[in-house]
Amino acid sequence: SVPPGMLPLCHRPPAWGRATQQPPSLPLAPRRAFSNNKIMVELDESSGVATMKFKSPPVNSLSLDFLTEFSISLEKLENNRACRGVIITSAVPRIFSSGLDITEMCGKSTEHYAEFWRAVQEMWLRLYGSNMVTVAAVNGSSPAGGCLMALSCDYRIMVENPKFSIGLNEAQLGIVAPFWFKDTFVNVVGNRVAERSLQLGSLHPAPEALKFGLVDELVPEEKLQEKTGAVMAQWLALPDHARQLTKSMMRKAVLDRLVAHREEDIQNFISFVSKESIQKSLRMYMEMLKKKKG
Amino acid sequence: SVPPGMLPLCHRPPAWGRATQQPPSLPLAPRRAFSNNKIMVELDESSGVATMKFKSPPVNSLSLDFLTEFSISLEKLENNRACRGVIITSAVPRIFSSGLDITEMCGKSTEHYAEFWRAVQEMWLRLYGSNMVTVAAVNGSSPAGGCLMALSCDYRIMVENPKFSIGLNEAQLGIVAPFWFKDTFVNVVGNRVAERSLQLGSLHPAPEALKFGLVDELVPEEKLQEKTGAVMAQWLALPDHARQLTKSMMRKAVLDRLVAHREEDIQNFISFVSKESIQKSLRMYMEMLKKKKG
Amino acid sequence: SVPPGMLPLCHRPPAWGRATQQPPSLPLAPRRAFSNNKIMVELDESSGVATMKFKSPPVNSLSLDFLTEFSISLEKLENNRACRGVIITSAVPRIFSSGLDITEMCGKSTEHYAEFWRAVQEMWLRLYGSNMVTVAAVNGSSPAGGCLMALSCDYRIMVENPKFSIGLNEAQLGIVAPFWFKDTFVNVVGNRVAERSLQLGSLHPAPEALKFGLVDELVPEEKLQEKTGAVMAQWLALPDHARQLTKSMMRKAVLDRLVAHREEDIQNFISFVSKESIQKSLRMYMEMLKKKKG
Numbered sequence: 001s002v003p004p005g006m007l008p009l010c011h012r013p014p015a016w017g018r019a020t021q022q023p024p025s026l027p028l029a030p031r032r033a034f035s036n037n038k039i040m041v042e043l044d045e046s047s048g049v050a051t052m053k054f055k056s057p058p059v060n061s062l063s064l065d066f067l068t069e070f071s072i073s074l075e076k077l078e079n080n081r082a083c084r085g086v087i088i089t090s091a092v093p094r095i096f097s098s099g100l101d102i103t104e105m106c107g108k109s110t111e112h113y114a115e116f117w118r119a120v121q122e123m124w125l126r127l128y129g130s131n132m133v134t135v136a137a138v139n140g141s142s143p144a145g146g147c148l149m150a151l152s153c154d155y156r157i158m159v160e161n162p163k164f165s166i167g168l169n170e171a172q173l174g175i176v177a178p179f180w181f182k183d184t185f186v187n188v189v190g191n192r193v194a195e196r197s198l199q200l201g202s203l204h205p206a207p208e209a210l211k212f213g214l215v216d217e218l219v220p221e222e223k224l225q226e227k228t229g230a231v232m233a234q235w236l237a238l239p240d241h242a243r244q245l246t247k248s249m250m251r252k253a254v255l256d257r258l259v260a261h262r263e264e265d266i267q268n269f270i271s272f273v274s275k276e277s278i279q280k281s282l283r284m285y286m287e288m289l290k291k292k293k294g
Numbered sequence: 295s296v297p298p299g300m301l302p303l304c305h306r307p308p309a310w311g312r313a314t315q316q317p318p319s320l321p322l323a324p325r326r327a328f329s330n331n332k333i334m335v336e337l338d339e340s341s342g343v344a345t346m347k348f349k350s351p352p353v354n355s356l357s358l359d360f361l362t363e364f365s366i367s368l369e370k371l372e373n374n375r376a377c378r379g380v381i382i383t384s385a386v387p388r389i390f391s392s393g394l395d396i397t398e399m400c401g402k403s404t405e406h407y408a409e410f411w412r413a414v415q416e417m418w419l420r421l422y423g424s425n426m427v428t429v430a431a432v433n434g435s436s437p438a439g440g441c442l443m444a445l446s447c448d449y450r451i452m453v454e455n456p457k458f459s460i461g462l463n464e465a466q467l468g469i470v471a472p473f474w475f476k477d478t479f480v481n482v483v484g485n486r487v488a489e490r491s492l493q494l495g496s497l498h499p500a501p502e503a504l505k506f507g508l509v510d511e512l513v514p515e516e517k518l519q520e521k522t523g524a525v526m527a528q529w530l531a532l533p534d535h536a537r538q539l540t541k542s543m544m545r546k547a548v549l550d551r552l553v554a555h556r557e558e559d560i561q562n563f564i565s566f567v568s569k570e571s572i573q574k575s576l577r578m579y580m581e582m583l584k585k586k587k588g
Numbered sequence: 589s590v591p592p593g594m595l596p597l598c599h600r601p602p603a604w605g606r607a608t609q610q611p612p613s614l615p616l617a618p619r620r621a622f623s624n625n626k627i628m629v630e631l632d633e634s635s636g637v638a639t640m641k642f643k644s645p646p647v648n649s650l651s652l653d654f655l656t657e658f659s660i661s662l663e664k665l666e667n668n669r670a671c672r673g674v675i676i677t678s679a680v681p682r683i684f685s686s687g688l689d690i691t692e693m694c695g696k697s698t699e700h701y702a703e704f705w706r707a708v709q710e711m712w713l714r715l716y717g718s719n720m721v722t723v724a725a726v727n728g729s730s731p732a733g734g735c736l737m738a739l740s741c742d743y744r745i746m747v748e749n750p751k752f753s754i755g756l757n758e759a760q761l762g763i764v765a766p767f768w769f770k771d772t773f774v775n776v777v778g779n780r781v782a783e784r785s786l787q788l789g790s791l792h793p794a795p796e797a798l799k800f801g802l803v804d805e806l807v808p809e810e811k812l813q814e815k816t817g818a819v820m821a822q823w824l825a826l827p828d829h830a831r832q833l834t835k836s837m838m839r840k841a842v843l844d845r846l847v848a849h850r851e852e853d854i855q856n857f858i859s860f861v862s863k864e865s866i867q868k869s870l871r872m873y874m875e876m877l878k879k880k881k882g
Contacts, residue, residue: 154493171834174827182837187485191775192801195838199742199831200823213486235494239468243493246465249476250489448787481779507780529788533762537787540759543770544783 038066040091041073048084049232050077055091059098062145066101067119074126084240085232086130088149089137089224094164096136099144102289105273106282117269120145121180121262128152128184129255131244133235137228138215142166143203144177150215151184154247155231160218162205167214171201174281175272178265183254189213332360334385335367342378343526344371349385353392356439360395361413368420378534379427379526382443383518384434388458393438396583399567400576411563414439415474415556422446422478423549425538427529431522432509436460437497438471444509445478448541449525454512456499461508465495468575469566472559477548483507626654628679629661636672637820638665643679647686650733652700654689655707662714672828673721673820676737677812678728682752687732690877693861694870705857708733709768709850716740716772717843719832721823725816726803730754731791732765738803739772742823742835745816748806750793755802759789762869763860766853771842777801 038056043049052073054060077083090096104116127134127149134153141164142150150156150166158164168185170177177185177198186194193212197204209215219227235243258265272278332350337343346367348354371377384390398410421428421443428447435458436444444450444460452458462479464471471479471492480488487506491498503509513521529537552559566572626644631637640661642648665671678684692704715722715737722741729752730738738744738754746752756773758765765773765786774782781800785792797803807815823831846853860866 155490171826171830174830176830176833176837179837187489189486190484190778191838192777195775195835196743196804198834198838199826201826201830216490238465238493238495242465242468242470242495245470246492247489249470249473250485250492449784481783483780484778510784532759532787532789536759536762536764536789539764540786541783543764543767544779544786 036069038063038069039073041077043077043080043083045082047229047233048082048236049087049229050083050085051087051089053089053091054097057092059095060090060092060146061098061101062120062123063101064104064116064119067116067123071119071122071126074130078126078130078132083132085133085135085236087135087137087228087232088153089228090140093140095140095146096138096142096164096166097146097149098141099146099148102282102286106279106286110270110274113270113273114266117266118262121258121265124148124152124180124184125255125258128251129248131240131247133232133243135228135232135235137224138164138166139221139224140164141203143169147214148181148184151188154235156215156217157224157228157231158206158209158215158218159221159224160206161221162207165203165205166209167201167203168198169201169203171199172203173201173285175278178269180254180258180265183257187251187254330363332357332363333367335371337371337374337377339376341523341527342376342530343381343523344377344379345381345383347383347385348391351386353389354384354386354440355392355395356414356417357395358398358410358413361410361417365413365416365420368424372420372424372426377426379429379530380424381429381431381522381526382447383431383522387434389434389440390430390432390436390458390460391440391443392435393440393442396576396580400573400580404564404568407564407567408560411560412556415552415559418442418446418474418478419549419552422545423542425534425541427526427537429522429526429529431518432458432460433515433518434458435497437463441508442475442478445482448529450509451518451522451525452500452503452509452512453515453518454500455515456501459497459499460503461495461497462492463495463497465493466497467495467579469572472563474548474552474559477551481545481548624657626651626657627661629665631665631668631671633670635817635821636670636824637675637817638671638673639675639677641677641679642685645680647683648678648680648734649686649689650708650711651689652692652704652707655704655711659707659710659714662718666714666718666720671720673723673824674718675723675725675816675820676741677725677816681728683728683734684724684726684730684752684754685734685737686729687734687736690870690874694867694874698858698862701858701861702854705854706850709846709853712736712740712768712772713843713846716839717836719828719835721820721831723816723820723823725812726752726754727809727812728752729791731757732761735802736769736772739776743819744803744805745812745819746794746797746803746806747809747812748794749809750795753791753793754797755789755791756786757789757791759787760791761789761873763866766857767849768842768846768853771845775839775842 038054040051040053040055042051042053044051052070054066056063056066060066074086077086100120105113108116134155136150136153136156138150138156138158140159143166147166147168158166168177168181170181182194182198185198189197189212196202197212204212204214206215206218210218217227332348334345334347334349336345336347338345346364348360350357350360354360368380371380394414399407402410428449430444430447430450432444432450432452434453437460441460441462452460462471462475464475476488476492479492483491483506490496491506498506498508500509500512504512511521567576626642628639628641628643630639630641632639640658642654644651644654648654662674665674688708693701696704722743724738724741724744726738726744726746728747731754735754735756746754756765756769758769770782770786773786777785777800784790785800792800792802794803794806798806805815
C-alpha cells in the first residue's frame with residue numbers, strides 16, 4: 001500500500017506492457033494531495049482527443065505538484081475508453097515548459113529529492129509509454145525537461161517563431177541529462193546530433209530544431225491548433241491495437257532500461273544534487289533568474 | 295532429416311557466418327515439392343550477376359510456393375561460384391511485390407501457418423545474410439513483405455514514378471510487423487523515421503521514399519536496367535572476401551536475433567493469426583481486394 | 589609492471605571513467621623508447637588549447653612510433669590541468685593522415701603485430717575517451733586510420749577542397765575495418781551510411797563527406813585555423829564536468845566493448861595479418877605505392 005503523501009508507483013506492468021487490454025482503473029484513494037490546477041484537461045468525446053494545457057505561470061516549470069498532476073491526469077485519460085489521443089500544449093504565452101523546477105532541487109531533504117525524482121521518472125514512463133496517440137503542440141520555448149516531454153510524444157509540431165527554442169540544455173547549467181533523457185533524444189535525432197547537442201547543451205531555435213529532426217514540422221501560431229488536429233486525426237485513423245503494439249515494439253527497450261534501474265537512478269540523482277558544488281550552482285542560477293525577472 | 299513436404303531449415307551456420315568459405319552444396323533430394331515457375335532466374339556468367347525476376351501475377355504475392363522457390367533459387371546462386379551478385383526485380387507491370395500472401399494466413403491449419411512463417415523467415419535470413427551483392431530494382435509498388443525484400447538488399451533503386459509506393463504498412467491492416475522487419479527497417483532509415491512510418495503504416499511514394507532513405511536513388515523506368523547494372527558493377531569491384539566480412543559485421547546482430555528467437559517468433563505468428571478477430575479482418579481485407587479487382 | 593619496450597597499457601580506469609577527477613600522473617619511467625619528433629605539440633596556456641600537428645612526411649602514416657608518441661602526448665595533455673582542449677591537424681600539405689602504416693603489418697613477428705595493434709587500440713581508447721574537447725582540423729585527405737582519428741574527435745572541420753577525401757576504405761585494400769572502427773563510424777553517420785560506405789570502402793570527397801555527416805563543416809583552407817579556434821571556444825564555454833560526463837554517457841558503451849574484447853581483438857588482428865594471402869595483398873599494395881611515388 002502506498003503511504004499518504006507519495007505518488008503511487010507504477011508497480012503494475014506499465015502502459016506499454018498492457019497494449020492488449022484496457023488498463024485496470026486504480027483506486028484513487030491513497031494519493032498524494034496536490035493542487036489540481038496546473039493543467040487544464042479537456043476531452044472531446046466525439047473525436048476521442050484530450051488536450052492537456054499547461055497553465056502554471058510564469059514558465060510551466062515541472063514542480064512536484066505539476067508532475068503529480070500530469071501523471072494522474074494522463075493515467076485517468078489512459079484508463080478512459082473514450083479517449084484515444086492526447087495533445088499537450090501550453091496556456092502560458094511564449095513558453096511550453098521551462099523544465100524541472102529548480103526550487104525542488106535546492107536545500108531540500110533527501111526524501112524530498114527522492115520523491116521529486118520519482119515523479120519525474122513517472123511522468124516520462126507514462127508519457128513515453130502511453131498507449132494513446134500523443135502529440136506535442138510546442139507553442140513556446142521548451143528547454144530541458146520541457147524538451148523531454150515533447151520528445152516523448154509520437155509527433156511534435158512547433159510554432160515557427162525563431163525566438164522559440166528547444167533542447168536538452170542541462171550541460172549549460174553544469175548538470176547532466178540522465179541516461180533516459182539521452183536515450184529518448186537519440187531515438188528521435190540519432191546518435192551524432194544527440195552527442196553534439198547534449199555536450200553543448202544546445203537550445204535550438206525552431207528552424208534548426210526542424211532541420212535536426214527535434215520537431216516534425218513548424219507552423220504559424222494561428223495554424224497550430226488546426227494542424228495539430230489534422231495530425232491527430234491521421235494517427236487515429238489507424239487501428240489502435242496494431243498502432244499500440246508497434247509503438248511498444250519501438251520504445252520498450254528504452255522504457256525497460258529505466259524500469260530496471262529506477263532506484264539506482266534515484267540514488268544517483270540524490271547524491272548528485274546533494275553535492276555542495278551543485279547546490280551552489282543551482283542557487284546562483286536561481287539568483288540570476290530572479291534578477292532577470294526583477 | 296527433413297520430412298518430405300517441408301523446406302529444409304537453415305541448420306548449418308547461415309550464410310553470414312560462412313563468409314570465409316564457399317558454402318557446401320546441400321543435397322536437394324528431400325525438398326518440398328513446389329511449382330518452379332514464379333521466379334525467372336538468369337545468370338550472366340560473364341559478369342557473375344544473376345537476375346531474379348518475379349513473375350507471379352497479378353501482384354507477386356509472397357505465397358508459400360513463391361517463398362520456397364525464392365529461397366531455393368537464392369541458395370543455388372549462393373552456392374554457385376560463378377555468381378557474385380543478384381538483382382531482384384519484377385516482371386509484372388507496376389508491382390514489385392504486394393507482400394505476404396493473405397490466403398496463406400486465412401482459414402488454414404496451425405501446421406500450415408508454421409510452415410508459411412518459417413518460409414518467410416527463411417527468405418529473409420537468406421537474403422539479408424547473403425554473401426552476394428544484392429540490389430533491388432524496384433519497378434513498381436512494394437508494400438509490407440515486398441518492402442522487406444527490398445530493404446534486405448545492399449542497395450535499392452526505384453523507378454521515379456510517384457504512383458509507385460513502398461513501406462511497411464502492416465499497421466494499416468491491423469497487424470504488426472515482426473521485430474526483424476522492424477530491425478531491418480531501422481537499420482536502413484534510422485529509429486525516428488521507422489517509428490513514425492511503422493505506427494502510421496505509411497506507404498511512401500517514390501520521391502518520399504528517397505527523401506527518407508528507404509531507397510537509395512530514383513531513375514526513369516527506361517534507365518532502370520542500365521543503372522542497376524552500373525551499381526552492381528561498382529559493388530563487384532570490391533574484393534568479395536572483405537566486402538562479405540564487412541556486410542556480416544553490419545548485419546550479424548540483427549540476423550542472430552531472429553535465429554535465437556525463431557521458434558518463438560513462429561509461435562507468436564500462429565497465436566496472432568489464429569485469433570478470430572484477426573481472421574475476421576483478413577477475410578474482410580480479402581473481400582475488399584476481390585471487389586476492387588472485379 | 590610494464591616491460592621495457594612496450595607501451596604501458598591502460599590498466600587504470602580509462603579516461604572516460606575518470607571524468608570526476610583529474611587523472612593521476614603516471615610515472616613516465618618504464619616507457620617504450622620512441623622517436624619524439626613526429627607530432628608537434630603546442631599548448632596555449634591562456635586559452636587552455638593544445639594543438640597536435642602531425643609532421644611525419646610523406647603521409648603521416650600511423651607507425652608504431654607515431655601512435656606511441658600520439659598516445660603519450662595526449663596523456664600528458666590529459667593530465668595537464670592547464671589544458672582543456674586539443675586540436676589535431678597536419679603539418680604535411682594535402683594529407684591529414686594516410687592511416688595505419690602498412691610496413692608495420694608486413695613480414696614482421698607475431699610479437700610486433702601484437703605491439704602494433706595494441707598501440708592502435710591505445711590511440712583510439714585515449715582519443716575517443718578523452719575528457720578534453722577534441723577537434724579535428726582535417727586539412728588534407730584522411731583515409732582509413734586517419735579517418736578514424738577524425739571520427740574520434742568531438743567535432744570535425746574539413747578544408748573544402750574536393751580533392752581531399754575521407755573514409756574508412758579498408759575494403760578497397762581487401763581488409764576489414766575492426767568492429768570498433770565500425771562502431772565509431774556508425775555513431776557519427778548512422779547505420780545505413782556506414783553499411784554502404786564500409787562495404788564499398790568509399791573515400792568521400794569533402795562535399796560528400798559533409799552531406800553524409802562524416803564531417804561537421806567545410807571551410808576554405810585559409811579560414812581553417814580561425815574557424816577551429818571559434819569552434820573550440822564554443823565547446824570550452826561549457827562547464828568541463830558536465831560536458832565530460834555527457835561525453836562519457838554517449839561513448840561509454842562503445843569504449844567498453846573494445847576494453848572487454850581487447851586481447852581477442854589483438855589475436856584476431858594477428859591471425860588475419862599473418863595469412864599468406866593478406867601478406868601478399870599488402871606487399872602488392874606497397875609495391876604499387878612505391879611505383880606511384882617513383
